[in-house]
Amino acid sequence: MxxxxxxxxxxxxxxxxxxxxxxxxxxxxxxxCLVARGHLLLEDVPGVGKTTLAExxxxxxxxxxxxxxxxxxxxxxxxxxxxxxxxxKGQFEFRxxxxxxxxxxxxxxxxxxxxxxxxxxxxxxxxQVSLDGVTHALPQPFAVIATQNPLDLSGTYPLPDSQLDRxxxxxxxxxxxxxxxxxxxxxRRADPLTSFKPIADAAELxxxxxxxxxxxxxxxxxxxxxxxxxxxxxxAEIERGISTRAVLSLMSxxxxxxxxxGRDFVTPGDVKQIASAALSxxxxxxxxxxxxxxxxxxxxxxxxxxxKVPAPR
Amino acid sequence: xxxxARRSLRVRMRDFAAMSAxxxxxxxxxxxxxxxxxxxxxxxxxxxxxxxxxxxPVLSVVALLIMAVALFGLALRGQLDLVIAAVSFAALVTGQxxxxxxxxxxxxxxxxxxxxxxxxxxALSADIWYALCLLSFGVFACLSLGLAVVEGPIERDEExxxxxxxxxxxxxxxxxxxxxxxxxxxxxxxxWNVASRRAGPSLLGGTTGMTDRVRLGGGxxxxxxxxxxxxxxxxxxxRNDRLERYWVGRRFDSFDGREWRGTGQPRPPRPRVxxxxxxxxxxxxxxxxxxxxxxxxVGLAQPVYFGPANALNNGGSTAAQLEQxxxxxxxxxxxxxxxxxxVHSRDDYPLLEEDAVKLAALTVLPPSIDPxxxxxxxxxxxxxxxxxxxxxxxxxxxxxxxxxxLELPGEVDDPLSDFLFNxxxxxxxxxxxxxxxxxxxxxxxxRVVGGFFGGEKIGERYVVRAGDAHAWVEAYSPIRGWMTFxxxxxxxxxxxxxxxxxxxxxxxxxxxxxxxxxxxEYSIIDQWNFVRELVKPPANARSAxxxxxxxxxALPLTKTPTQAFxxxxxxxxxxxxxxxxxxxxxxxxxxxxxxxxxxxxxxxxAHLPYRLxxxxxxxxxxxxKERHRLAEPVLRASxxxxxxxxxxxxxxxAESRKLLDAVTxxxxxx
Numbered sequence: 001m002x003x004x005x006x007x008x009x010x011x012x013x014x015x016x017x018x019x020x021x022x023x024x025x026x027x028x029x030x031x032x033c034l035v036a037r038g039h040l041l042l043e044d045v046p047g048v049g050k051t052t053l054a055e056x057x058x059x060x061x062x063x064x065x066x067x068x069x070x071x072x073x074x075x076x077x078x079x080x081x082x083x084x085x086x087x088x089k090g091q092f093e094f095r096x097x098x099x100x101x102x103x104x105x106x107x108x109x110x111x112x113x114x115x116x117x118x119x120x121x122x123x124x125x126x127x128q129v130s131l132d133g134v135t136h137a138l139p140q141p142f143a144v145i146a147t148q149n150p151l152d153l154s155g156t157y158p159l160p161d162s163q164l165d166r167x168x169x170x171x172x173x174x175x176x177x178x179x180x181x182x183x184x185x186x187x188r189r190a191d192p193l194t195s196f197k198p199i200a201d202a203a204e205l206x207x208x209x210x211x212x213x214x215x216x217x218x219x220x221x222x223x224x225x226x227x228x229x230x231x232x233x234x235x236a237e238i239e240r241g242i243s244t245r246a247v248l249s250l251m252s253x254x255x256x257x258x259x260x261x262g263r264d265f266v267t268p269g270d271v272k273q274i275a276s277a278a279l280s281x282x283x284x285x286x287x288x289x290x291x292x293x294x295x296x297x298x299x300x301x302x303x304x305x306x307x308k309v310p311a312p313r
Numbered sequence: 314x315x316x317x318a319r320r321s322l323r324v325r326m327r328d329f330a331a332m333s334a335x336x337x338x339x340x341x342x343x344x345x346x347x348x349x350x351x352x353x354x355x356x357x358x359x360x361x362x363x364x365x366x367x368x369x370p371v372l373s374v375v376a377l378l379i380m381a382v383a384l385f386g387l388a389l390r391g392q393l394d395l396v397i398a399a400v401s402f403a404a405l406v407t408g409q410x411x412x413x414x415x416x417x418x419x420x421x422x423x424x425x426x427x428x429x430x431x432x433x434x435x436a437l438s439a440d441i442w443y444a445l446c447l448l449s450f451g452v453f454a455c456l457s458l459g460l461a462v463v464e465g466p467i468e469r470d471e472e473x474x475x476x477x478x479x480x481x482x483x484x485x486x487x488x489x490x491x492x493x494x495x496x497x498x499x500x501x502x503x504x505w506n507v508a509s510r511r512a513g514p515s516l517l518g519g520t521t522g523m524t525d526r527v528r529l530g531g532g533x534x535x536x537x538x539x540x541x542x543x544x545x546x547x548x549x550x551x552r553n554d555r556l557e558r559y560w561v562g563r564r565f566d567s568f569d570g571r572e573w574r575g576t577g578q579p580r581p582p583r584p585r586v587x588x589x590x591x592x593x594x595x596x597x598x599x600x601x602x603x604x605x606x607x608x609x610x611v612g613l614a615q616p617v618y619f620g621p622a623n624a625l626n627n628g629g630s631t632a633a634q635l636e637q638x639x640x641x642x643x644x645x646x647x648x649x650x651x652x653x654x655x656v657h658s659r660d661d662y663p664l665l666e667e668d669a670v671k672l673a674a675l676t677v678l679p680p681s682i683d684p685x686x687x688x689x690x691x692x693x694x695x696x697x698x699x700x701x702x703x704x705x706x707x708x709x710x711x712x713x714x715x716x717x718x719l720e721l722p723g724e725v726d727d728p729l730s731d732f733l734f735n736x737x738x739x740x741x742x743x744x745x746x747x748x749x750x751x752x753x754x755x756x757x758x759x760r761v762v763g764g765f766f767g768g769e770k771i772g773e774r775y776v777v778r779a780g781d782a783h784a785w786v787e788a789y790s791p792i793r794g795w796m797t798f799x800x801x802x803x804x805x806x807x808x809x810x811x812x813x814x815x816x817x818x819x820x821x822x823x824x825x826x827x828x829x830x831x832x833x834e835y836s837i838i839d840q841w842n843f844v845r846e847l848v849k850p851p852a853n854a855r856s857a858x859x860x861x862x863x864x865x866x867a868l869p870l871t872k873t874p875t876q877a878f879x880x881x882x883x884x885x886x887x888x889x890x891x892x893x894x895x896x897x898x899x900x901x902x903x904x905x906x907x908x909x910x911x912x913x914x915x916x917x918x919a920h921l922p923y924r925l926x927x928x929x930x931x932x933x934x935x936x937x938k939e940r941h942r943l944a945e946p947v948l949r950a951s952x953x954x955x956x957x958x959x960x961x962x963x964x965x966x967a968e969s970r971k972l973l974d975a976v977t978x979x980x981x982x983x
Contacts, residue, residue: 218959220903261952265960269930307926313906313958 005211006262008204009035012060015199019056019192020049022180026171028260029277030057030145035208036256038168038249039124039144041109041281043295045151048173051105054145055193058103061205062198064139066098067105068120070112072155076119080129081136094136099123102139102202109146110156120144121163141205150295161240161284168249169274170281170295208259215255216265220312224268225251228275231305232283238301240284250278268311276302316464319475321362323460324415327423328359330453331407334427337434337446338400345393348401355408367414380405400433417461424454441828448490455486484895499844501837527565527573527742527763527784538779539818542605545768545775546598547613554770559614559785559797560777562764563642568750570679570727573761577639582646586637589617589663601652602822604779608644610635611764611777612656614797617663619643620655662795667758672789675758678750683730690751700757700790704798707751711744717805744800745784758789762797766806771819778815847877905957908969912950915976919943929954946975 003011009031016027030053033040042050051067058065068079081097098104099120106120123129124144129136146167148159164170176184225247233241242250254270280298287297335356339349358364366373381402388398407426413419431450434443459482460475565573594617599610610619624633624647633654634646645652693710694703718738725731729750732743745761752759766783768775783806785799799806831839909929916922916932921943923932929951936944950972957964 216960218961221959263955263960265956267930267955267959269928269955272928272930303926311928312903313909 003204004262005208005259008200008208009260011199015060016053016056019196020053020173021184022176023049023053023173026173027053029169029171029274032253032256032260032274033169034061034141034143034205035212035259036168036249036252037141037143037209038253039146039166041164041167041170042145042147042173043150043170044147044172044174046149048175050147050173051107052193053173054103054105054147056196057143057145058101059193059196060198060200061102062201063102063141063205065103065105066101067107068098069107070109070116072111072113074112074116076116079116079120080123080131083132094131094134096136097129099129100136100138102142104142104144106144106146108149110148110158112157114157114160117157117159117163120146121166124166141202141209161282164281165243165245167281168253169277171277172295208256212252212256212259214264215258217251217255218265221254221266221268221271222251224309224312225254225271227309228271228305231309232279232301235301235305237286238283239286242279242282246279246282250274253278272306272311275306319460319464320415322475323417323420323457323464325360326453326457326460327420328356328411330450330457331411331423331427331430332356333446333450333453334430334434335404335407337443337450338404338430338437340440340442340446341434341437343394343397343437344401344404345397348404352404352408355411359411364412364415366409366412369413373409373413376409377406380409396433396436400430400437403429403433417464420457420461424457427454441825444828444832451490452483452486455489456482459485497832497835498840501840527746527761539815540604540779541776541818541822542602542779543611543777544600544602545777546773547775548596548598551775556768556775558766558768559762559783559799560611560765560768560781561614561616561762562609562611563638563762564640564787565761565763566639566641566675567677568679568746568761570681570729573746575639575641576674577641579636579638582634582636584621584632584634586619586635586643587617588619588637589615589659591618591657591659594618594657594659597656597658599654599656601654603650605651608646608648608652610643610645610652610654610656613658614764615660615662616643616656616658618657620657622652622654624649625651625653664794667789672758675760675789676753676756678753681727682750682754683727683734685730685734686747686750687754689733690754693751694755699792700752700755700788701793701796703755703757704748704752704759704786704788704796707748708798708800711747711800712802715739715744715747715802717741717744717802741784741801741805744802744805745786748786748798748800749788752786752788760787761785762787776822778818903958905954905964908957908964908973909954911969911973912954912976915973916947919976921947943976946972950976 009028012031013024013027016031017024020027030040034057040054042053044050055065055067068074077097079097079099081095081100083092084095085091086093104120109117109120123138127138127140127142129138150172175181229242229244229247229250231241232238235241250271251266253274254266257270257274258264258266276299279302280295283298283301285294285297285301287294335349335352338344339352366376384393384398384402384405387393388395393401403426407423407430410419410423410426427450431447434446456479459478463475463478563575565575567574567576595613597612599612601607601610610616610622612619619635622633622635622645623630624645626649630653631647631649633649633652635643635654636646637643645654690707694706697703697706714737715733716738717740719740720738728743729746732739733747742761749759749761761784763782763784765777765781766785767781768777770776783801785797785801787795787797789795912929921932921936921941924935927935933944933948933951936947941947953964953968953972956962
């Protein structure tokens with residue numbers, strides 16, 4: 001039975017909520033990110049449910065899922081795949097790497113050397129993998145969910161800004177509230193993922209993505225987004241404001257967000273709601289803070305700008 | 314407009330502002346001649362873009378020090394009035410700054426110095442030209458400052474349309490001027506005349522017909538001047554609009570062949586001068602305007618009583634003392650801008666005992682008199698012995714045989730014989746002198762009278778112009794007493810200004826009068842009256858046409874409060890329309906925004922104001938969480954607003970009312 005976009009999204013949120021307890025907002029944004037055809041960056045300490053969220057997202061759409069643990073010795077071929085000589089046939093054959101799944105979890109992305117990172121990021125940007133002159137299309141819909149530990153920076157290769165820019169949203173889950181945590185501790189026995197059933201399929205996700213594409217943006221709202229972007233470029237504490245690509249991804253996320261209310265148009269409220277998650281990792285600050293502290297500071301600056309730049313009314 | 318053009322426009326506006334301020338000072342005519350010359354040079358140099366003082370702080374300081382030492386040295390030595398020295402210094406500083414680096418900071422210095430000049434000009438002259446200069450200074454200074462403000466953020470060399478900026482600034486200037494006028498009328502006025510100087514002769518120069526002596530052969534084109542020198546209210550009012558009557562100013566009894574002068578001694582000053590019987594006299598309230606430039610009182614022939622006089626200076630009027638000089642004249646002791654006084658006149662001469670010594674003095678002939686004058690007089694008079702007959706004959710002969718001209722001969726040795734035998738033409742002073750001297754050769758006591766002839770009705774009052782100045786003769790007969798004779802042909806009496814000139818001068822005089830009455834001398838009492846007239850109906854206390862006895866200047870108030878309120882209403886409406894058009898032009902308001910405004914009002918009435926970072930999109934979520942009674946209707950209204958505003962689904966009036974009604978707060982608990 002087909003559902004209208006808001007119903008489906010609500011259902012998915014509730015369903016995922018059984019898996020990732022007490023984080024409805026983050027679940028909502030993660031779903032929005034998928035609907036907006038974006039890749040998700042989860043920055044948080046280990047053990048707060050990042051992997052569970054990623055795998056849950058894949059499972060509830062019954063999409064194929066792979067997980068790559070990034071380490072310092074990980075090579076591009078470990079992700080993309082490689083030509084393997086088959087003795088029986090006496091020829092080379094391309095063996096697909098873990099990236100050839102619909103949802104790829106890149107765990108601790110920043111632990112791999114830049115060459116490996118960029119191999120993944122190229123696949124994210126292009127939606128295809130080119131090896132030895134042959135182009136291999138990635139399965140669609142395709143989404144990468146990368147995680148980073150923002151505190152333990154020793155032995156890491158921080159992502160360059162240009163590559164951070166490829167992630168549509170950046171979220172952090174944060175610790176659970178004591179009540180939710182107590183409930184979890186009291187009730188959870190086995191790995192919940194084993195019993196986690198899909199409630200939609202990839203075709204429904206594609207339908208949602210197309211519905212998001214159909215959402216209209218009035219000139220006033222577009223103007224508002226552009227003014228926000230302009231404000232980040234002129235802010236005294238920001239070294240480099242957001243790019244035009246960033247404004248585009250902000251608006252595509254806002255379009256996906258509009259689906260939650262069943263609207264076929266974007267409101268300034270959508271933009272406000274998504275601005276921090278969509279923009280804070282794309283700002284280069286003048287202060288010397290790095291990692292998650294810089295993100296927090298950037299998020300504060302975005303909040304400040306949201307108050308300062310008048311929304312259309 | 315590119316940066317260079319903008320900059321030069323700004324500097325030019327600044328220079329014009331400075332020039333306007335300087336013009337206000339220069340028009341007072343009080344500055345030493347070197348100052349206008351230097352300033353004009355600086356102005357031209359600045360217009361041509363020549364700036365010798367740019368980046369020359371030492372040179373600037375030296376130049377200013379030299380000027381300061383020179384000017385204040387002169388002031389200390391008493392050769393220059395301190396106020397004038399200060400104003401001159403401000404003018405020179407303005408000029409110096411104009412020739413310095415053309416930056417916005419320098420502009421501000423120039424404009425500040427120019428502002429000082431305006432203040433100085435206010436002290437030196439309160440002429441109507443000052444108003445014009447002030448207006449032009451304000452406009453130019455605002456435009457220059459406006460351009461400087463634009464230049465601040467946009468220093469790059471880019472194409473920038475300046476006209477919208479100037480349009481905005483001009484509008485601001487207009488509003489500021491209107492506000493300034495309202496402020497002037499309504500804000501309690503403080504009189505600040507400590508530094509005020511007696512006003513100079515103003516731009517058109519002095520035009521008096523009244524001097525202490527009448528000199529024949531001098532230059533003058535007074536007959537063609539249309540300037541009004543005095544205004545009179547006459548009671549009982551004459552029937553004619555054009556008065557063909559003599560206004561007696563002063564009498565001259567001594568002639569030395571070249572000029573007439575008076576010999577009388579001044580008597581002690583008094584507030585009033587009584588000369589003769591005042592019964593049945595014509596009363597005149599006279600106002601001597603600044604153009605009159607003399608302290609001699611005039612009155613219709615023959616004045617018998619000069620009443621209380623007031624001297625008007627910038628800022629107020631004070632009671633003035635009168636002094637009578639012999640039988641010749643009555644003059645005001647105080648020196649002032651203008652005067653008002655009352656005079657009573659009768660048609661006949663006052664009955665005065667004339668003693669023989671005095672009469673004998675009036676038959677004295679100048680030592681160098683041409684013998685032909687006496688021969689001519691004898692030939693004309695024949696064997697008449699009665700002074701009246703002699704005078705009539707001489708008068709008739711002069712009128713018919715000599716002609717009137719305004720072309721003056723220039724300096725000649727004996728102007729009288731030159732007039733009688735050589736040129737055979739002259740103006741009223743020649744005719745009067747000829748008649749008086751010829752009467753004296755026949756032994757008849759005679760004297761020349763200077764004053765005016767004419768007067769025309771303008772508005773409620775009669776005016777006398779500088780061109781009405783006239784001279785005639787009084788002769789004494791032991792039987793008849795004093796009699797008036799006028800040898801000047803009819804075409805030489807009264808003023809003869811070109812009609813166009815007269816009209817222009819009238820306009821100027823009216824403006825001047827308005828400026829003086831409504832601005833310079835506009836006092837807190839006038840303000841009080843203005844406000845009182847606005848709020849209180851004028852009952853029947855003041856009927857149009859009759860003026861307060863104490864204030865001959867008072868314009869009749871014909872505006873009723875109702876009219877004033879109607880005008881105020883219309884003005885308010887115009888301002889509102891203007892304002893709404895301007896704001897609408899600046900920002901197009903979406904029709905749904907009105908709905909949002911109404912909704913937000915309702916929310917505040919329902920004690921549901923936004924919290925921090927909340928807006929109409931987020932409020933419903935909070936209300937839902939709080940299980941607020943209005944959560945549902947607010948959510949509906951909010952959704953519908955967003956659709957109408959961003960989703961292009963317009964909201965009808967009925968629907969918006971319905972949505973708004975649903976958000977109505979609960980009635981207060983009983």
